[in-house]
Amino acid sequence: MVDFSTSPVSKCPTTQETHPFILASQQVKLDINMLNLRKYGNKPFPVAVIHGGPGAPGEMAPVARELSSLIGVLEPLQTATTLEGQVRELKAVLEKHAALPVTLIGFSWGALLSFIFAARHPSFVRKLILISSAPYEEKYAANIAQTRLSRLSEREREEALSLMQTLNDPSIADKNTPLARLGNLLSKADSYDPLPHDDEILECQYDVFQGVWEQAEQLGSSGKLLELGKRIKCPVVAIHGDYDPHPAEGVVEPLSRTLKDFRFILLEKCGHRPWLERSARDRFYNILKQELVFQL
Secondary structure: OOOOOOOOOOOOOOOOOOOOOOOOOOOEEEEOOOHHHHEEEEOOEEEEEEEOOOOOOOOOOOHHHHHHHOOEEEEEEEOOOOOHHHHHHHHHHHHOOOOOOOEEEOHHHHHHHHHHHHHHHHHHHEEEEOOOOOOOOHHHHHHHHHHHHHHHHHHHHHHHHHHHHHOOOOOOOHHHHHHHHHHHHHHHHHOOOOOOOOOOOOOOOOHHHHHHHHHHHHHHHHHHHHHHHHHOOEEEEEEEOOOOOOOOOOHHHHHHHHOOOOEEEEEEEOOOOHHOOOOOHHHHHHHHHHHHHHHO
């Protein structure tokens, strides 16, 4: 899954193909009263994985399944179309289903959402783990699009640029289909040496991206995102791949000078999704499990 937030499209997201609802483990439990939530393992649920996008629910399922062999895990599926709505939605899910305070494991856009949530509701969060986060200052995003496109073949670049034009065309009603294809192309650029895998995104939600990311962009460009970080009270751990087109410097440098308790871990031979990388997968999961040991 390519995070939507820093795609080459002007204020447009990217994602992989839309896929049917996948329940690949008997450990998954659907809450019939809360259709925007999946549960893995058994109670209590002191861990929640937060997907990227905005608008890419389901992509964190492999991580949730792996961790559920040790601990109960929630997978909220964000549906709100505003930033404030997503914060409220996450709060409601955690209040009802989580063993508070929780460890939030946020991926890509989900890392930013978890960061914002931990600042707004510090009593809810015991630890914050940021995986492949987007940059926390605008200047670090300048070369992301160029890096991605440079890793594609000429034919793929041409197709990607055509899809970007489609996404920026207000006369096109269905943005999910070209969005999915564009993300499928750019995910190739985001990966170093990916293992064979099934895509588990439940639905590509262009409307969610459009509603949420414009507000998130304003928060970042104004400097208010980092200001929020000063309100975070819990330990924060960032995990990042050295091949991720989102520069590690855009995470480690701003957060090192903002957070009181911050650690940064760089994974070698690793792209945007560490759990799918041949050389980094095992170390990635070992790190996550070590970070959760204190909650067992």
